[in-house]
Amino acid sequence: MPEGHSIHRFARLHRALLGGQVIAASSPQGRFSDGARALDGGTLDEVQAHGKHLFYRFHANGLGRRAKSRPTPVGPPLTLHVHLGLYGRFREYRGIASPPTAGTRLALTSDDAELQLSGPTVCELIDPAAEEMLHARLGPDPLRGDDPAPAFEGMRRRSAGIGNVLLDQRVISGIGNVYRAEILFLVGVHPDRPAHAVDRTTFDRLWTLLRTLMADGERRGRIITVQPQDRRAPSSVSPGDEYWYVYKRAGLPCRRCSTPINTWELGGRMVFACPVCQPA
DNA sequence: GCTGCATGATGAA
């Protein structure tokens, strides 16, 4: 479930789990052995999220994983960059951890907790210059309280459908396929409407709603967009059906007008919309 | 036990 809300939630949870602690790092899978070696024995200072990207800031203690019992000189900063992609997954443990699976790319272990990462698209150490380039490439993030103006400017320059543009992380960072479908339903905009045709008032509503919904998703750990007054008619045909207006509800009646929900492919991903509530 | 699908992104063509 890695849309932006999950990533920010991971940042918060992992900060609480391992922040400020001396970390033993390993790569059971072996594909991140060098990186794990560099992190091993370091202290995790901070975890931050931007869009769907995670940044774990360490400083090396220079004395290996036994550093805790000795003086711990502050070494050079190290940043671990993680992007879960479609498959990436974290397992978090307090106390006794389950043994890592063979696919575990990275395990971070403190005295009383462990974090295991498998299947990420990106798991790498980056220097400050590379990180700066990465941030520069990402659009404003609704969950960071960023200024939305660049996102509106970005949309005005695009003639592609807004449904396509919303998944472009350079325009807004953190939106995935669920939020794309749901937010467009809530603002009553058809996914194929050219992005530059969306006016400022509509964009502001979209941004405000995104902030609210994503913050809610961050707290809950799952995406629920259906407002209480629309929650009737529990025809739970597919998983999550009671939580969403249109996502994965193709053919089911719209919660507002009962018209069957449409679905088609847009930008390589399935998009969902109500033909009446979101007129073309 | 097998198949297909999934909340993502990239790089080649």
Added chain:
DNA sequence: TCATCCTGCAGCA
């Protein structure tokens, strides 16, 4: 636009 990365799980036999 397409193939690929590469993991977990639901659905099915």
